[in-house]
Amino acid sequence: MTRRGPTISFVAAGLVAAGSLHAGTTGCAPAPAPICTQAPGDHDTVILFRGITFTRESMGTSAGFDLDGRVSDRGDVTTCRKADFTSPEGTAGIDNQVSQLLPIIEEQTGGLRLDDVLQTAIDNGQLLLAFELVGVDDPMNDPCVTVRLRPVVGTPLLGTDGRVLPGQTFDVDPMGEVSVVEGATLTDGVLDVGPAAIALPVQILDARFTLDVEDARVRLVHGDDGSWQGVLGGGISVAQMIEVAQGLNIPSDLMGAVMVVLHSYADLARDEAGDCQSISATLAVDGVSAFLYE
Amino acid sequence: MRMIDARHRAPAKSSFLGASLVIAALASSATACLGEEGTFVPPQPGHVSRLPFEAAPSGLRRLTRAQYLSSVRAIFGDDVVLPAPTALEPDNPVDGLVAQGTTVTTISPLGVERYEAAAYDIAEQAMDPARRDRFVSCVPTGVDDDLCASSTLAALGRSLYRRELTEIELGEATAVATHAGQTLGDFYDGLEFGIALLLQSPSFLFREELGTPMDPGDPSHLRYEGHELAARMAYFLWNAPPDEALLAAAEAGTLDGDEGVRAEAARMLADPRARDGVRAFVDDWLNLRELDRMVKDPMVFVHASPDVGPAAREETVRSFQNIVFDEEQDIREIMTTRVTFVNRRLAAIYEVRAPREDFGRIELPEDGPRMGLLGQVGVLAPNAHPTATSPTRRGAFIRERLLCDRVPAPPANVNTAIPEPSPDARTLRERLLAHQEVEVCAACHVFLDDVGFGLERFDSLGHARLTENGATIDERGAIDGVAFADARELAEHVRASPRFPQCLATHAYRVAVGRRETEGERGELRRIYARFANDGYLFRELMLEIVASRAFREASPPSEETDEVMP
Numbered sequence: 073m074t075r076r077g078p079t080i081s082f083v084a085a086g087l088v089a090a091g092s093l094h095a096g097t098t099g100c101a102p103a104p105a106p107i108c109t110q111a112p113g114d115h116d117t118v119i120l121f122r123g124i125t126f127t128r129e130s131m132g133t134s135a136g137f138d139l140d141g142r143v144s145d146r147g148d149v150t151t152c153r154k155a156d157f158t159s160p161e162g163t164a165g166i167d168n169q170v171s172q173l174l175p176i177i178e179e180q181t182g183g184l185r186l187d188d189v190l191q192t193a194i195d196n197g198q199l200l201l202a203f204e205l206v207g208v209d210d211p212m213n214d215p216c217v218t219v220r221l222r223p224v225v226g227t228p229l230l231g232t233d234g235r236v237l238p239g240q241t242f243d244v245d246p247m248g249e250v251s252v253v254e255g256a257t258l259t260d261g262v263l264d265v266g267p268a269a270i271a272l273p274v275q276i277l278d279a280r281f282t283l284d285v286e287d288a289r290v291r292l293v294h295g296d297d298g299s300w301q302g303v304l305g306g307g308i309s310v311a312q313m314i315e316v317a318q319g320l321n322i323p324s325d326l327m328g329a330v331m332v333v334l335h336s337y338a339d340l341a342r343d344e345a346g347d348c349q350s351i352s353a354t355l356a357v358d359g360v361s362a363f364l365y366e
Numbered sequence: 367m368r369m370i371d372a373r374h375r376a377p378a379k380s381s382f383l384g385a386s387l388v389i390a391a392l393a394s395s396a397t398a399c400l401g402e403e404g405t406f407v408p409p410q411p412g413h414v415s416r417l418p419f420e421a422a423p424s425g426l427r428r429l430t431r432a433q434y435l436s437s438v439r440a441i442f443g444d445d446v447v448l449p450a451p452t453a454l455e456p457d458n459p460v461d462g463l464v465a466q467g468t469t470v471t472t473i474s475p476l477g478v479e480r481y482e483a484a485a486y487d488i489a490e491q492a493m494d495p496a497r498r499d500r501f502v503s504c505v506p507t508g509v510d511d512d513l514c515a516s517s518t519l520a521a522l523g524r525s526l527y528r529r530e531l532t533e534i535e536l537g538e539a540t541a542v543a544t545h546a547g548q549t550l551g552d553f554y555d556g557l558e559f560g561i562a563l564l565l566q567s568p569s570f571l572f573r574e575e576l577g578t579p580m581d582p583g584d585p586s587h588l589r590y591e592g593h594e595l596a597a598r599m600a601y602f603l604w605n606a607p608p609d610e611a612l613l614a615a616a617e618a619g620t621l622d623g624d625e626g627v628r629a630e631a632a633r634m635l636a637d638p639r640a641r642d643g644v645r646a647f648v649d650d651w652l653n654l655r656e657l658d659r660m661v662k663d664p665m666v667f668v669h670a671s672p673d674v675g676p677a678a679r680e681e682t683v684r685s686f687q688n689i690v691f692d693e694e695q696d697i698r699e700i701m702t703t704r705v706t707f708v709n710r711r712l713a714a715i716y717e718v719r720a721p722r723e724d725f726g727r728i729e730l731p732e733d734g735p736r737m738g739l740l741g742q743v744g745v746l747a748p749n750a751h752p753t754a755t756s757p758t759r760r761g762a763f764i765r766e767r768l769l770c771d772r773v774p775a776p777p778a779n780v781n782t783a784i785p786e787p788s789p790d791a792r793t794l795r796e797r798l799l800a801h802q803e804v805e806v807c808a809a810c811h812v813f814l815d816d817v818g819f820g821l822e823r824f825d826s827l828g829h830a831r832l833t834e835n836g837a838t839i840d841e842r843g844a845i846d847g848v849a850f851a852d853a854r855e856l857a858e859h860v861r862a863s864p865r866f867p868q869c870l871a872t873h874a875y876r877v878a879v880g881r882r883e884t885e886g887e888r889g890e891l892r893r894i895y896a897r898f899a900n901d902g903y904l905f906r907e908l909m910l911e912i913v914a915s916r917a918f919r920e921a922s923p924p925s926e927e928t929d930e931v932m933p
Binding site for chain 2: 229231232233235237238239240241296298361363364365366
């Protein structure tokens, strides 16, 4: 038990970071971002992440993004011989190596589901992340939206379903790092963000740190009920994850195993020595409308 | 809490038996004030009525739970632990108003026990060594210091009875205190029994509004004078007992003239306690007490929570208070204002930014679906079913409470069930429209449902929605032959209707006097309404005009029959 807290928090936190940040929409090269401003629009909104779960792989299928623009199999040295998945819609090349890691991690932590750890952290107000959509002139279609990802603080009200209620108001975290992504788009109610570099503030159990993520990509669909459902994909640097882990007081014998596991599942950012330096991940996101105190 | 031996209660108990009998007798005479339903139709603004005035019968009014508690708080102090409202005899609404119920209610045997328990608890707290110096200004010379007990009980009795105690009353209370003091061997313990007697007396539990003959030779024309009028004013304007200034004014004869009454009423309406008077009125008029026991299906409404109802009650009350006291606006603004008061939970239901403070002022979005009273959970939720909305109930609320339309009960032997959802009728609106095709049901349902349809944009809890069972909500409706597109247009229509401020004034009058208006009061009420309209529908002015009216200050002797206006 003494190991579980920091280990779980580290792994979950790292994977959240990885999932929420890399880029690539199913193989299409990103279009040049329009020049956007951060001027307020008439339909600016805030999306609170009230549910974050790891997308799991099943029979070669997984939701997510083609982060590297390649369709890889186990023979592809560029991805360190990690095979990609196919999305439920049939798109090949989905990068989500974390889904391979999940069973191992959960077995090592006594069968505790990481999704439950994340959800608990959200429900008790520890892990509250929000997207601020700024410069939205049309809630359904706007080619030029600025997105700010920031941690927020407050004690969320839970509904009768045990989930964070929509429509709540939170404070911005004065100590939290804010990532600003310009050039996001809204198309028929679908929000596309990235690829972009994002700093992801994470607080789970007793861990609090920020992870830097390159090429993060997000796609959220705005439902008639006001919800925002979708996925976040991205890669997270193995080196940074190890650095964070070293600050979490993880016992040295376990730390060695963590490093081996992370390196062995890395599939992005191959270096000159032929080693991949990042791990791809995808998270399913359940977002609801929220407000921030001014 | 110190236990009191039952034997030691004997002196007070025997007195209470007598008191209870008096209560029963007086309550029975109060019942005579009840009449049949009626309504009053005021004239257009500016019209001055010349209808002859005939005062309504006088009587007694039992303190409501809120009035009992506010009285104890005002007299014994904020630090006294009050009995829970549910530990007191329940209020019994008549014609939808608790205020009207006070004139026809009696006290049940269980209620007697409840009042007794509360009385001893309060008396014990009052005589706590840390508190009793507030009430006992003399130093007792022994366990049976009659003089000290008498002076203490006289002062407390004046506050509790809202008048000076008679010699006999004071003598009885003092004798009880002295006897108990001797039995218990302690002056203050004995005094507890004297105080408990006062707290159980009908002169405290009931407001004596019997009137005094204006002409000693003509007992048929009565006037509420002095202490009676002071109490009548205080419980209407403050929902609390008279303060020392008002009692002093009553004793000085200031309330015997128009100017004195108006001056005191103006003072009282400028006092922060007037907010409590408005709170009591709004609570009663809109039946907000139902919100405290509101039940919504948690499987259907994720926002359902035990604290939604009380929060919604507070929102509606504060909205009124804001218009009446803070903004000093035309009260009709309540129908269309975008200003309201919410906490975090209500803000989440309304999907608006919450205020920083626990319960704060916000402005609803200009282009949002809700505004005014009809957009508040306090109106939407109680007038709906636990699992679904009810255009019928919501329509009836608007008709009866806001416009004073008379809504008859469903005829007997009629199947009131509406069709179940089907592919052809997914929404409640569609099912009710099918129900309207049943001839015997049509008249009332069109009368009610076509109004209530305007609030279908809000679910049973009051949360905005766009669809029901996958079908788009249609919130169109009609009222008084005028079509409206949505809740906002419905609210605009009610605001513009002359029946709305008239109905408001009618309800305010009923709360003030504790009964429906009589035929003989019609002219006086028209005059009140005309002044209300001429004053720009300022609610404080309405309250003042009611208090200053002959209808509020004059009476006829209690009788078995009344001539209240027939519907």
